[in-house]
Amino acid sequence: MSDPAPSSPAPLQQLPLDQLVVCHECDLLMYRPDLQLEQKACCPRCGYELYAHRAWVERRSLALVLTALVLFLPANFLPIMQLNLLGQTTQDTVWSGVVALYRSGMEVVALVVFLCSMVVPLLKLLCQLLVLLCIRWRVARTWGRRVYRSYHHLREWGMLEVYLIGILVSIVKLIDMADLNLGVGLFCFIGLLLAQVWLEVTMSPHQIWDALEEDAHASH
Structure with missing residues (x-):
């Protein structure tokens, strides 16, 4: 299952660093996704896989x-x-x-x-x-x-x-x-x-x- 990482117009710069993530490919700043098992999050701008939450x-x-x-x-x-x-x-x-x-x-x-x-x-x-x-x-x-x-x-x-x-x-x-x-x-x-x-x-x-x-x- 592939879910795009959420992006919001809220002021991201005011959030703690542990709640943010930056895409390694295009440097887009986003909220850190909360994933369930066997889900992955991709950058909404370039499609790069940010996270994959795997079981075991x-x-x-x-x-x-x-x-x-x-x-x-x-x-x-x-x-x-x-x-x-x-x-x-x-x-x-x-x-x-x-x-x-x-x-x-x-x-x-x-x-x-x-x-x-x-x-x-x-x-x-x-x-x-x-x-x-x-x-x-x-x-x-x-x-x-x-x-x-x-x-x-x-x-x-x-x-x-x-x-x-x-x-x-x-x-x-x-x-x-x-x-x-x-x-x-x-x-x-x-x-x-x-x-x-x-x-x-x-x-x-x-x-x-x-x-x-x-x-x-x-x-x-």
């Missing part, structure tokens, strides 16, 4: 983040593909790609790939897990807000989808040149990417912030 956010997000963490190691260290060329067989993983770049003299590229495809995605998942545990156990609320703020800064640096596109391009180019077999690591990598995307959709930011704020108020 905490449980669903925990299940997804734990799934992603389980898939992280096999996605990065199990073979993505096995290449048979002129009697020689090689197995490639995400980690072996980083090592190969480093040994070939492209240290900066290897560092960027390592950070964007392994370190940052792992840090994002750990931040999400810690925030959800803070909400579930109702502990370390201030610290949880800082971690969640750090997570939003890390979002721009995780590039699993770019790495997956690179893998798919390599498969297309090599499939006619050699005997190519897909490995378990590729399917784990795709599962990791899908789990992270689904987690981004499920873990509604305004509900997480509200839960952290409610816990903070309850502690006083």
Whole structure:
């Protein structure tokens, strides 16, 4: 169900900030909508989705983040593909790609790939897990807000989808040149990417912030 966020000619500037919301796309100032479960509010001017109030956010997000963490190691260290060329067989993983770049003299590229495809995605998942545990156990609320703020800064640096596109391009180019077999690591990598995307959709930011704020108020 989609409901447009209410807009009123009343003097919005006189209201407390917690009763207002600004559209991230067109900067329209509006009353903060009061949503029921499975409702969402969209900007009446540009249609941007402001809020989505989803059911069981905490449980669903925990299940997804734990799934992603389980898939992280096999996605990065199990073979993505096995290449048979002129009697020689090689197995490639995400980690072996980083090592190969480093040994070939492209240290900066290897560092960027390592950070964007392994370190940052792992840090994002750990931040999400810690925030959800803070909400579930109702502990370390201030610290949880800082971690969640750090997570939003890390979002721009995780590039699993770019790495997956690179893998798919390599498969297309090599499939006619050699005997190519897909490995378990590729399917784990795709599962990791899908789990992270689904987690981004499920873990509604305004509900997480509200839960952290409610816990903070309850502690006083």
